[in-house]
Amino acid sequence: xxxxxxxxxxxxxxxxxxxxxxxxxQLGLERVTLSAIIALVxxxxxxxxxxxxxxxxxxxxxxxxxxGTIFGYLFGINxxxxxxxxxxxxxxxxxxxxxxxxxxxxxxAISIIFSGALSLEVYFLEQIFAALLGAVSALGVNYMFTPxxxxxxxxxxxxxxxxxxxxxxxxxxVVKEPGCIDEEFAEQISPLRKDIQEGNDIAKLLREEQRxxxxxxTPSDRYRQAFHILNxxxxxxxxxxxxARQMPVEVPQAMPLIKLLRxxxxxxxxxxxxxxxxYAKLENILENLDRYFADLEMPxxxxxxxxxxxxxxxxxxxxxxxxxxxKIPYVIE
Numbered sequence: 522x523x524x525x526x527x528x529x530x531x532x533x534x535x536x537x538x539x540x541x542x543x544x545x546x547q548l549g550l551e552r553v554t555l556s557a558i559i560a561l562v563x564x565x566x567x568x569x570x571x572x573x574x575x576x577x578x579x580x581x582x583x584x585x586x587x588x589g590t591i592f593g594y595l596f597g598i599n600x601x602x603x604x605x606x607x608x609x610x611x612x613x614x615x616x617x618x619x620x621x622x623x624x625x626x627x628x629x630a631i632s633i634i635f636s637g638a639l640s641l642e643v644y645f646l647e648q649i650f651a652a653l654l655g656a657v658s659a660l661g662v663n664y665m666f667t668p669x670x671x672x673x674x675x676x677x678x679x680x681x682x683x684x685x686x687x688x689x690x691x692x693x694x695v696v697k698e699p700g701c702i703d704e705e706f707a708e709q710i711s712p713l714r715k716d717i718q719e720g721n722d723i724a725k726l727l728r729e730e731q732r733x734x735x736x737x738x739t740p741s742d743r744y745r746q747a748f749h750i751l752n753x754x755x756x757x758x759x760x761x762x763x764x765a766r767q768m769p770v771e772v773p774q775a776m777p778l779i780k781l782l783r784x785x786x787x788x789x790x791x792x793x794x795x796x797x798x799x800y801a802k803l804e805n806i807l808e809n810l811d812r813y814f815a816d817l818e819m820p821x822x823x824x825x826x827x828x829x830x831x832x833x834x835x836x837x838x839x840x841x842x843x844x845x846x847x848k849i850p851y852v853i854e
Contacts, residue, residue, distance in 0.1 A: 533662050534564045541658040550651050552636075555582065555629070559655030562625075564663055567670075567729040571663040575656035581622040582652040585610060585629025586645040593634040593641045606630045670727040674744045677720035678852045681751050682793055684713050686786045688758045692765050693782055696775045696835070699768040699828065706762055713755060721748040743850040747793070750849050754789075757842045764835040768828040774817070775832055777810055781839055788846055795851030807840060 541560035545553040559578050565571040588606050596602035610627040614620065629648065638644035691706040728741040768775075784803060791798040814833055820826040 529666065529668060530564065530566065533666050534561060536666075537561070537564050537655075537659040537662040540662065541655040544654050544658060545651055548650075548654075550647060550654075552632075552647075553651060555632075555648055556651040556655035556658075558625070559652045560659040561655075563656050563659035566668075567726050568660070568663050568667050569729040571660055575660055577619075577622060578625060579649075579652055579656055581614075581619065581625040582629050582649060584613065585626040586633060586648055588613075588626070589630035589633030590641045590645045592630065596634075598634060598637050602634050603631055606634065670723055671740065674720060674724050674727055674741075675852055677716065677723065678744065678747055678751070678793065681713065681717055681720065681748075682789060684709060684716070685751065685754060685758065685789070688713075688755075688762075689782050689786055692758065692761050693779050695762065695765040696768065696779055696832075697771075699771050702766075710755070710759060714752070717748055717752045717755065721745055721752075724748060744852060746850050747852055750845055754842060754845055757838050757845070761835055761838045761842075764831045764838065767831040770822075770824040770828050772825060772828045772832060774814070774829055777813070778832060778836055778839065781806060781810070781836075785839065785843060785846065788843070789849070792846055792849045793851060794853050800847075803843065807843070810836060 537560040538557045541556040542553045545556040550556070559575070559582070562578055563571050563575045565574055588609055592602045592606040592609075596605070607627045607630070610630055611623055614623045614626055619626070633641060633645055633648065636644050688706055688709060691709075695701055695706075724741050724744040727744065784799075784806070788798045788800075788803060790796075814836065817829070820829055
């Protein structure tokens with residue numbers, strides 16, 4: 522038996538519809554359906570998106586109200602009026618590129634004609650007021666119960682950092698023990714890619730909430746940049762793991778790289794948290810390792826040659842990883 526999950530957006534929608542109908546009834550509106558419909562479609566994941574949605578829906582109601590009033594006076598309650606107003610609603614919405622508003626526009630127009638009210642203008646204004654109540658109710662609920670996207674984004678970024686650090690531990694294990702297979706690495710790659718994508722999507726929602734900010738750069742810009750870089754770091758680690766797996770035997774040149782990977786874990790940890798890291802010391806280590814690999818003597822066996830070649834390529838990937846780490850923006854202010 523499948524389980525139903527009632528999320529926050531569902532609860533917000535229910536509350537918005539309830540409040541819209543309650544306020545409409547308290548103000549003496551006889552027909553509250555439009556209030557409920559507008560409240561239903563206005564609730565979105567961010568307040569900004571809800572505002573845009575409410576304005577567009579109110580525009581649809583306004584257009585439908587004008588068309589319904591005109592055709593109601595011209596034809597009265599007549600099937601021909603319903604057909605013509607539907608046709609015109611569709612044509613106008615297509616011209617305005619309001620394809621998603623066709624149904625609401627046509628339904629509003631038809632409901633005004635069908636009402637048979639003595640004064641269609643008054644009924645039209647009541648419909649506009651009912652729609653406005655629905656929009657205001659939904660916007661109020663969405664504003665009060667907007668999820669803390671910033672906190673969720675930061676949590677996911679820090680979790681991604683921890684997961685990448687665990688992958689580095691897997692690489693270190695394989696470098697220490699050539700020929701071993703660390704199943705955890707392969708198991709973590711796909712879920713981590715998915716987590717990074719989901720985190721980036723949440724950062725985009727946060728960007729919508731920050732559209733009202735005057736500054737050109739917003740925190741969400743940094744978060745999305747961080748996710749982009751961490752995703753590329755994941756690709757670098759995947760390459761490192763491949764080179765580490767290619768080592769047939771253990772070689773002494775592996776130990777400096779293991780220490781370097783340990784330092785990289787700390788550097789990335791501090792970079793995300795806007796803490797000072799020993800960049801000068803790390804640069805010095807990289808320079809020394811460049812000279813170290815350049816001065817190596819020829820290997821004594823084929824296995825040693827393959828392992829040293831894998832170590833050299835691994836070192837190049839670590840340098841690329843470090844250069845990308847330097848570009849990571851801080852996420853904790």
